[in-house]
Amino acid sequence: MVGRVLLDRRHRTSPAKPGPPDEPPRRVPPPPPRWQRWLVPLLLLATVLLLWLPGLVSTKASSVPYSEFVTKVDAGDVKSVTINDKGAVDGTYTDGSDFTTQVPTAIDTAGLNAGLEAHKVEVTATQSSTSFVSVLLGWLPLILIVGLFVWMGRQAQRSLAGGLGGFGRARAQIIEAERPTTRFTDVAGYEGVKQEVSEVVDFLRDPERYRAAGAKGPRGVIMVGPPGTGKTLLARAVAGEAAVPFLSITGSAFIEMFVGVGASRVRDLFDDARKRAPSIVFIDELDAVGSRRGGAVIGGNDEREQTLNQLLAELDGFDPNVGIVVLGATNRPEALDPALLRPGRFDRQVTVPLPNQAEREAILTVHALGKRPGDDVELGRVARGTPGFSGADLANLVNEAAINAVRDGRTTITAADLDTARDRTLLGRRETSNALLPDERRAVAVHESGHALLAALCEHADPVAKVTILPSGMALGVTEQLPEAERHLYSEDYLLDLLTVRLGGRAAELVVFGQGSTGAANDLAGATQIAVRMVREFGLSSRVGPVGYGTGQPQYLGESPDDLLRKPYSEQTQRLIDQEVARLLTDAEHRAVDLLRLHRGALDRLAARLQELETVDGAVVEGVLRDERLASGTPVRRPR
Template sequence: MNDNDKQNGGGGGETPGGSPWMKSLLIWVGILAALALFVNLFGDRAAQPAGTGISYSAFVQKVDGGQVKDVSIAERSISGTLSDDTKFRTINPGDPQLVDRLLKKNVQITARPEETPSFWMILLYQSLPFLLFLGIAFFVLRQMQKNSGSGAMGFGKSRARLLTQKEGKVTFDDVAGIDEAREELQEIVEFLKDPTKFARLGGKIPKGALLVGSPGTGKTLLARAIAGEAGVPFFTISGSDFVEMFVGVGASRVRDMFEQAKKSAPCIVFIDEIDAVGRSRGGGIGNQNDEREQTLNQLLVEMDGFEANEGIIIIAATNRPDVLDPALLRPGRFDRQVVVPTPDIEGRVKILQVHMKKVPLAPDVDPRVIARGTPGFSGADLANLVNEAALLAARRGKRLVAMSEFEEAKDKVMMGAERKSMLMTEDEKRMTAYHEAGHAIVAIHEPASDPIHKATIIPRGRALGMVMRLPERDSHSLHRDQMYAHLSIAMGGRVAEELIFGYDRVSSGASGDIQSATRLARSMVTRWGMSDAVGPLEYGGSDESYLGYQMSRPANMSNETAQLIDAEIKRLVEGGLDRAKTVLTDHIDQLHTLANALLEYETLTGDEIKRLVAGEEIGRNDPGATAAPVAAGGTSVPKIRRPKGPGPFGNPAPQGA
């Protein structure tokens, strides 16, 4: 008996003695036969003599007038033929003088008995509608049972599915970029294949492994790889499949799931999104919370209770380990917590190589260059990137996917699609060009800044333009000089607008820059201890909210501390503004050169920006560009129009002024 037979046998599967299509055929034949019998009975009951129906008084008048040729008399009806060969019928009221009247008029009389059905026919006729209703209801319930896996009468049955590997088999060779997590789970697979290798040294098979990681990092893919490698039955279920609106259903499904798993042991049970059922207990009110807690209690007992479930390994996945109940995370239930991180550059290279196997690539495609330009991308993001590049090449009618498609797909994923239908005036384009050029010039002259990858004034997503900086290598922390550089670069666009167009012409385009700078400065002060005035203390974000209402400050903060924090945040942001102003004032020629190049070409690479700043010509052979190549310099320094009152370049104005 194979694993599928075991599961079907344990859950009330197919009965022996016939294939499913034969059973369906027999059911339909029975329904059609019952309908035919039903119609036949109705036809017999509804069969009446032919002819036009007339009243009994009219019939008597025709008899007295000699218009009736012959009649056929039954117990309840009279039928016959008139002199003009017209058929008629009427009701027999039991008139005792009718026969004498007919004989006087020489009417031919025929007597016929009343047809009465037998007792069994009457019984069948009376019970046939009820039998038809029962048959249809039984057929519908059987179909529901086949489709749902548990049936309308099996609410407490487990919805765990036995995963087969006939199609789409995944192995560890298909999992890349998360080598440490793969090694942890590969040991479980080896234990299942050869338990004596570990048992002779006293090792016991782990009862559970919890996969923890951000969305898209490959937790479910790892579980599928375990199913492909282990060669043992693999049950899969989602955490939301346990909980229902009826209390006790989830606990019943947990029990049934483990009963099925015991019959197939050794086996693996994979629970996806376990936080749907494994949240900490005691945090809610109502029946649904009671149902979830009962389900969790049953899961805890089944995983490690008085009755040990030997040979059943539970593998669960979540991206919210902080909300799980502590009793669920202890050793003996989930012995291992496997972190599935966002891949580093080497991991991204391997993931790209896995997804590029199915894509015909041009010779200029370099996975390492793409991986360097996609920091923070998860495995799902990289798969989406490869897919977008393939779709873009298909739309262009290409047979190979080139590096240009990957670059454009990366821009689309990171910045959004180009808003080609958006029409910008020349003033708006010029404002955007100087804004982005301000970011780029400050970034070039900030030693702690990441290199510039690309600058563009083509609208993408919600932005009118963008300067993209990419790190040379993956970094896991920020230094103080990098934070200061980020603040000044964020303020570079606003400073450039004020230098070129004046104080009154500063636009709202810097709203996103101001928001990101403020968040960074707040984290520096309240979380990372980067303020000497506040000190190395952790206060949490003062922009926390509770139930949708904005909190003025965290509960552990006094009014004086909140004012000090606000002052330090303002000092850091305005310090970045002053640094950006100094850089752009000292290199105003480079600002004009880069802005003019953006107006001409709309998009510049990092190498082109470096050449322009160094005073070289970029000499791009762009078919769409009609103007001459841009060279550095050639623009005079405009006079800075300062505001008359206090502002960002003078003494700081009071808040709210």
Template sequence: EAQVPFFSLSGSDFVEMFVGVGASRVRDLFKQAREKAPCIIFIDEIDAIGRARGKNVMMSNDERENTLNQLLVEMDGFGTDLGIIILAATNRPDVLDSALLRPGRFDRQITIDRPDLVGREAIFKVHLTPIKTSQKLDIHKLAEQTPGFAGADIANVCNEAALIAARKNKEAVDMSDFQDAIDRVIGGLEKKNKIISPEEKEIIAYHEAGHAICGWFLEHAYPLLKVTIVPRGTAALGYAQYTPKEQYLYNTDQLTDQICMTLGGRASEDIFFGKISTGASNDLQQITKIAYSMVTVYGMNDKVGNISFYDPAQENYFTKPYSEETGKMIDNEVRILIDNAYEKTKALLREKRNEVEILAKELLVKEVLFKSDVEALIGKRPFEEKKILDIEPE
């Protein structure tokens, strides 16, 4: 578009084992650019050479720092020339050196987030243009069912849906094909040849029913979309899928309900079988992460107080920014938080024991239950779901 020479490089192109090579390549690049000026230089994954200097506890990489220093000089030193525009991209802006981001260097920063509901709907419309789809296809519903999906994920879903419809010799791609495609992108391929014993299948059914019931009867949990005990991918033996709200702020009650909902599977196994399995390992990782964030990042604990030990670059892996005594207190408060949530979850599932059994038995028969099926079995969710306002893009 600009009708000028375009130099495209990766940050790792400057990194070598030989001393001085990185800085030399930066000088050569800018020498070529001055000869071809006006021109544009684009450096992808700039965090490979642009990391903050002098913060690495395992001895700083002098060669990388020399490369960065040379880049800083070329961009805004005494001998710089006009006519060269420098662009760069990274998905780790938090680890970049502050000198790289000051005015005169990369002074204009554009953040590209994952698309929201309106954005996903617009992206679906673009990727569905070459595909023959059913007239009953609800694009808005597809956007609702793909929270957190980037543009590439949506393109992948559309491609998978078209392939699934083609295998079935359909005239057009319909909603069921998109459901299968979303499942495949989220959970991986369906493992039809995986042999699961009846006892294991029953445990999985009660585990997933526990998640579903907690999500159904906890006010701040995400609304259930579907629950399945069909094994997918390398590890998932079943999963419950929800429709997270487009939300940017969370309070203590909401995060606690998220922990309870995630613990629903483990609590259900404990109540109905009197023993627990390894099936909840991923759930435990999630709740541990949430609980530690509540205590150490968001200041949501009375004992630790309004203190945040947020470390986005994870530079304090070996040296924590708090004392050993504070570390013990944090561990203890996290354990108390999770234990209280677990007791709350078990109390809810004991109260709704009948509903858990109804869902688990139906899952063993049908293997997949959608929101409408759950409503038919145990009634509507007692909490009104807040609808997201549709805002037309300008």
């Protein structure tokens, strides 16, 4: 496995202050006191106690049939009875026990009255009445249920910041003029991008200059680029430099399952911006709401398209002299609707690319603040060894190095910590428990020696920085190459050498063992991808000719499956492309095998050194080749 392929580069507040005097800030209701959270559970508990406690504390009398009651009366076992107007009887036996019964309304009770008088039973008559407590107990469950719904409705209103009317309001984070502290000086590198967006700052600071010249300031600026390149940070720097209110919202915040909510939030957002003008509206991840219309939905009736239509109308509707500038950021400019990008809406499209070597060094310097780098740390060398890293990748690199220092019980970051963090970022965690068998260890050493020697032998290949046979992530061994300078164009010679180095591991296995292995699977996949682009996009095949079948649009997030399925050429052309790709790979493998056979002694010595030391740097590779040439009497190759 070789180092990073440059053709496949990784795209990688203080308290709120009130608004202007004419528009008081919208206040979100404070959270309810803690005691209100327990109100409903306490009411439910009280209801249960009121309903069940009287029955639990009272002594329950036994219920007896009416016939048994008459028999007891005739036997003289009844002491007293209480009869109400509904025929319910509560009585006491002569032994002191209580009973209850019910007198049937269809039976003549004259005999019962005579028996009660004959045995001198104490009879008491009562009239039944409905007490306030019983009425309250009967209605209390219903009252509590209604109260529970009212309480839940108020909680929903509070969470929606104003009830059902606030459900359609824009959920934008409003940062007033005094709060933005980010400036252009806080953004390392990207001088060209900062110059592009600085005109927005000039327009918001002094719009009269533009009016005097009859010029109109930019209405909208959209920043496009790979993830992690600092588009949101640049937008905050614009707000900080202009010292105006900054309304920040993401594109996904407009989209809801309810029809019309997104359009309502767009209207509300621009209403807030007009009230706070001059101001900046920043919409992050613009592709979430601004994707192309059409496709499966015909007529534009879905919620997302209605939201986009409202956004287009708002961008056309405000007066350019009011002082409202809309900033957008996206990783997918190819997915945006063309109507959104026309002049008069988003007037400018600013590309925020991956940082170059000088910008990476400046970014590393910013992220190294607050940390303690050692004397052996050279940020320029780290920047040279991280091509294709974004600003977020570099921040993660420095943080991983600091974590590695803490893991070793140190507070100072060394160069070894940065190298370990780079390997972990590119390859994954070092697998110390993944012990190789002796035969596997020798095979990996031979494989990586083939990569390293061919990188040193090929004239246009990048120099070797480090070779290791310690497993990391999915790789059993790694050969890292560091470019001497930042490349922007790649010649055909460079690409052919790159293919040769890629296939160097497999070629070394063929030379030493006479057969290949599964260890070259990743190398073959990477080499095939490079060869396909050489034939299909770069026009570097004599048989296919100067024809390019690229997408023509930046793919910061990689090609989608639909792009891979849609081919702008015929099956016959695809067959020709396949043949040319196979030819390029076969020629590169033959060249690699011939070079390694010519330098078989250096290959064996380097593989032995790798088995002994496990990790060597590029100087060891150059030394092995130098020793071989001195022994054979050939001129010593000048190290690069």
